Amino acid sequence: MQTEIRHRPAFANIRVQLERGDSLIAESDAMASMSSTVAMRARWAGGFFNALIRRVFGQESMFVNEFSTDSEGEVILTQPFPGDMECIELNGNTVFLQPGAFVACEPGVKLTAGWAGFGSYIGKEGLFRLKASGTGKLWFGAYGGIFTREITGELVVDTGHLVAYEPTLKIHMGMAGGIFSSFFGGEGLVSKIRGEGRVYLQSRSMGGLAAWTNAHLH
Amino acid sequence: MKSQAFQGGVFHTQLPGGRAGATIVIDADGISARVPDSAGGETFRIGFADCSLQQGGASGRMVFCRDSNRSTTIFCEEKQFLSTLAASGGDRVASALSTLNATEGGKRARTRRHWLVGLSVAAILGFAGYQAFSRAGNAAVRALPISVDEKMGELAWSAIDKHGPEVKDAVVVGAIQKMADRLAPQSKSFAGKRLAFRVTVIDAPIVNAFCLPGGRIVVFTGLIRKASDPDQVASVLGHEMAHATLRHGLQRIAQSAGIIVALQIMVGDLGGLMAFVTEIAQQGLITSYGREQETEADMEGLLMAHGAGIDGSGLERFFAVLEQEHGDVPEVLQWLSTHPQLTERRATIKQRWKELGPSKAVAWEIDWEAVVKRAGNPSLTAEYKPESAGVDSGVPRADDAPDATAP
Numbered sequence: 301m302q303t304e305i306r307h308r309p310a311f312a313n314i315r316v317q318l319e320r321g322d323s324l325i326a327e328s329d330a331m332a333s334m335s336s337t338v339a340m341r342a343r344w345a346g347g348f349f350n351a352l353i354r355r356v357f358g359q360e361s362m363f364v365n366e367f368s369t370d371s372e373g374e375v376i377l378t379q380p381f382p383g384d385m386e387c388i389e390l391n392g393n394t395v396f397l398q399p400g401a402f403v404a405c406e407p408g409v410k411l412t413a414g415w416a417g418f419g420s421y422i423g424k425e426g427l428f429r430l431k432a433s434g435t436g437k438l439w440f441g442a443y444g445g446i447f448t449r450e451i452t453g454e455l456v457v458d459t460g461h462l463v464a465y466e467p468t469l470k471i472h473m474g475m476a477g478g479i480f481s482s483f484f485g486g487e488g489l490v491s492k493i494r495g496e497g498r499v500y501l502q503s504r505s506m507g508g509l510a511a512w513t514n515a516h517l518h
Numbered sequence: 519m520k521s522q523a524f525q526g527g528v529f530h531t532q533l534p535g536g537r538a539g540a541t542i543v544i545d546a547d548g549i550s551a552r553v554p555d556s557a558g559g560e561t562f563r564i565g566f567a568d569c570s571l572q573q574g575g576a577s578g579r580m581v582f583c584r585d586s587n588r589s590t591t592i593f594c595e596e597k598q599f600l601s602t603l604a605a606s607g608g609d610r611v612a613s614a615l616s617t618l619n620a621t622e623g624g625k626r627a628r629t630r631r632h633w634l635v636g637l638s639v640a641a642i643l644g645f646a647g648y649q650a651f652s653r654a655g656n657a658a659v660r661a662l663p664i665s666v667d668e669k670m671g672e673l674a675w676s677a678i679d680k681h682g683p684e685v686k687d688a689v690v691v692g693a694i695q696k697m698a699d700r701l702a703p704q705s706k707s708f709a710g711k712r713l714a715f716r717v718t719v720i721d722a723p724i725v726n727a728f729c730l731p732g733g734r735i736v737v738f739t740g741l742i743r744k745a746s747d748p749d750q751v752a753s754v755l756g757h758e759m760a761h762a763t764l765r766h767g768l769q770r771i772a773q774s775a776g777i778i779v780a781l782q783i784m785v786g787d788l789g790g791l792m793a794f795v796t797e798i799a800q801q802g803l804i805t806s807y808g809r810e811q812e813t814e815a816d817m818e819g820l821l822m823a824h825g826a827g828i829d830g831s832g833l834e835r836f837f838a839v840l841e842q843e844h845g846d847v848p849e850v851l852q853w854l855s856t857h858p859q860l861t862e863r864r865a866t867i868k869q870r871w872k873e874l875g876p877s878k879a880v881a882w883e884i885d886w887e888a889v890v891k892r893a894g895n896p897s898l899t900a901e902y903k904p905e906s907a908g909v910d911s912g913v914p915r916a917d918d919a920p921d922a923t924a925p
Binding site for chain 1: 582
């Protein structure tokens, strides 16, 4: 299987060249085009209960699509909003994805929904997160550009900018500064990410865009 | 000692991307982590003597073992990992474990304190917010014209289950209306006007009476038959009429409506309220009052009875009859089941009636025996034709004054 992320960073999409026997799991509605030689089959996203949790708490579809071919063919996958995509290789390790970030993965990657905690919910990062573990490639997307930070200690991240992080990291919700600065400085609540591990962040936040748009509506 | 395997991971600069999942084995000398073949298949090792421990990760339960130069970190979240490490490492990890326990113990205590403070603050803010909202809602209700109560009351009347046919008999309806007419001049006025109290009697074996917002009084024949004298029924009517004049029904609507509809009431937008009133009227929630409202209605009802020359102790005596008859099962009586703390209330009513002093008792021109008899016989239908139902007789109440809260 050959893969390539194209048109980065603003309108990233994934081009996947499937060979005979290859298969790929993708988020429902992620397919922009595919060869007629490729077969698509919808299935529960990690079993019925995981799929239900994904739908109810993660605002994601209960289904994922599996693409496969008996010969060869191409699949183009995209995400519903403008922004970059990232591909990481899992080697038995685990990554947590924020709701809406998952785009696609190889069949060796196991997807389950995991409890993120009330702190995460209060910080608008969702009550559940997607847990991707196993071996294989994993693609996820973001609104805006994606940048990574290796944390050994603490990193402060504004709410709505978190895309993915490793389970070795703990997310605490807190105020950006003192009470006055937090509320009048426009930052309000922030995520304080502590521990050792890698975090993937997006350069724009959907909530920020919504607030900006709302302020300009007449 | 037999070695044990766990699933976890390892951080090391030699690994692709600097990390990989790993199968972790604790043996007699230390911890080994073997990464999958896709990540090179290498094994990383930390001896017990070289291991410092830390707990954390997304779950807070992940254990990290670092070597002294921090080039290798092996981590695992499995439950038995730490206990196996302690058992296998013995004295060699005792110091690291003791540091870990001290740190984690402090963290847990801090977390408990934060939760306690957070929950206390949330509870205080929640209570204060509820009180403020409730007070603001009640103030807004008081500022609405009384015509709103009348509209809401009629809407509720059209929506509720009547539980039986309307009694038209002149003796029964006339007697109850006479009681209401005698109490009405003693009721609170709104900008110089009083509610027009209209009596409806329903033939049903329910010991209940209520007054909807706007002044429609509904009395069930079950209550008439249960009362031993007209003062008892009149006292109950006074209590129910007080709910209407104190606008408890509208307050109940505002409290049940939730923030959006309550805000609509506050800004005087009553359009969206209509459907809601119909809904809660059908559920019987408009006349389901809180303890504070019941006490307030008791006191106001007694005041009205006192001014009207009615023996207000009838309310307490009526309670006594019901209590004596039904003992520990007041829930069979709807009127009582919505009126809690019966014994305490009886004492309070008795005390308050005593404080009000002697009143000029005016005899009833009612044949009570006939009323009770006909209330138990719905086939008697000498139809009641209202003469002055709901008309203010003009007798002023002692504390009558233009209502300061009316708009």
